Amino acid sequence: MPSRQDTPVKSTVVPFDPAEPPDRLKRLGHHDVLERWRGVDRSAHAPRIVAVVGDDEDWTAAALVTARPHTAYLKIVDAVGDVPAAVRAVVAHAHDRELAQVKWEGWTVTSEVAAAAGFAPLSPPLAQPEAASGPAAGHVRWLHDEAVDEPPYYAQTTHFTCGAVTALVAQAHAGRLPRESLDRPAELTLWRDATNFPACEPVGLGVAVRRAWPSSPVTVSLDTDRPVLLGHYPQDEQEWRAVLQETSRAEAGRVGVPIDSRHLPMTAIRSALGRREHVLLLVSLAEMQGFDVPHWVLCHGAVPGAVVIEDPWTNTAAGDTWVDAHLLPVPPPSLDAMSTISPDGFRGAVIIHGPERHTTLPPGQDG
Template identity: 40%
Template structure:
């Protein structure tokens, strides 16, 4: 076996893959730790290859594709997959994903190794189209698989997270059945939720809590945790641009009090988030994207499963131009220590979390 951490296809493998498949292998995945594992015969010719990638600060690796020269070489491909799974297990990962383009099939040896199909996402952004996903969990983490929808704008992560939480809480959400094409009604829903909760363009924790209260039935509890007394997510603004956003947040505070949404100002620990999510709650988390993407930016994700070591999230953002798909961002496990770094924003490192009861 040979390995390259920056996969550049040689002419032999590029020709074997064919133009369309080779183009997919050569997408610029450098931000997500691409790895190419090759098996060769006694003459040095490639007989099997596995391309994989992973987001930083997550506990999952994705198999992008597996190739083998002929049916006689399928065991070599299976051996490369076994080695990848062994590495993931030794690394402490919770899951190995497998992305399969529409028109291709998951090989029989993958099913024999415990890879199970993930539910299809609600079609929305480009990264939700054109592929199926499979997962092999490397730890016992029983839970109900969440629905998935990818945000269609740069600024609607909070709206999508809220709507996915509403769907899990049995209070509507996106279309019940995945269709082959993106739904205009779903996108209208995404934008309408954003308009209700927006601090222009970000959604801040109090505003999100208020709209979740309006969206969920009265018996579903909503609770906001924010260990910061002043307005948030406005550090880059000054003058009028800062003042009107701060005023909107004051109104969100007033509305939260009026509709009975508790606002807890003490910092909530990741262990407590995990405990509550492992029980009967969902957690909408305000994170800094830097640990996953290498670029700082505020972002909302939904935590819906957890144990004493990992929390499983739905991330509505897909870097599809860098080779990601919904398979990367759906059912995504993150270790507690990494989540502790993520759920903190700005120089103050404040933590915004909205807890809601699930169905």
């Protein structure tokens, strides 16, 4: 017999149009909650109402759910009415879609109510930019039995320090950096050592990680020998940045950072995660956020059907918060597309190995 928190309920799923919210939703009250739902343009994250339908076909509960495109989760922004029933309906909807998890923003829900619905608390962010908006608390319910060890969440405080932040979070997650040391001076110091002005390209980032933590073996995976991330600069600015990238390659040889020029497949990333290694992966934000900007994320875990990442950046204008970006499951085909960087279709990554091993891709491995 299913537990009460999983007892099926009759439900429906409808798009949420902030300009014309359904009358059945308005009758549930909570006008302050509805105003929050309508306060930002969530259209890029496919906002939907999951509603519980009573015997008279009226709604007895409703939840607003959103999610970044090409990911494997649903996020409950709020639930109103019979909240436990609304959450059961959302979880059932997520199961039907074979997703990896449901998250719940802590705007109105207490930790006790979330726990009763099977949700675990998320550790709050260590830092966020002043302009970021989001709930003070968040909760997660995984839809499988495998545990995912939670790293700290730290949001980049500039538009260009994503690479440095992913490296710092990886080292904190691995126990090689105290969590209290994750702060803005550490973020900017590592960025300054890794930057190609202002971005961090894979070789420079790998070298900076190796210099900062000499006991952490690092492999850079980059399947092109040309300078990268320079196409949007004028020719004269490309030239001096290219010189810096060549300097980084020379430095990689001096400090013992191998550069693997083979394509890094998703199977190799999952294998590295299975060895409890960390993969700093260069992606484009086109799939998840709608604009083709290169960006670093941290791959740190895997569950059935998804790689779990930390994204240090959120799109506040779309209602995107740290709850979306933290413990974010992405299906391997989606991550494969995100990390194929245009226009050359290259893939860049920095693999941070454990101190006891240092491995590269087996010859001929593909996926």
